[in-house]
Amino acid sequence: MKSKVVLTSAAVAAVALASNDAMAGTAGTEFDDIYTLLVGWTQGTLGKIIALGMFLVGLAAGIVNQSIIAVVIGIGGALALYYAPTVINGVVAALV
Secondary structure (H helix, E strand, O other), X not given: XXXXXXXXXXXXXXXXXXXXXXXXOOOOOOOHHHHHHHHHHHHOHHHHHHHHHHHHHHHHHHHHHOOOHHHHHHHHHHHHHHHHHHHHHHHHHHHO
């Protein structure tokens, strides 16, 4: 059993040493148009409509269930939809 662990560890180490460096965020511009389109959707009018819908559905579910949790989830989903591109861009830019 111990020899299997040592052999597996050695194989993983060999693959890690032989692999190329990861270059996250340094690719060409072939996907820039799609990225811009999706960011425009999420932070534009469509994203605001979806975020408002999330809030209203959460509010309605909160009223029906007499619980504030559904409203909080609706607000959280709306915030995540709107701010996700900014956060993702900041994380990827910080790593590069």
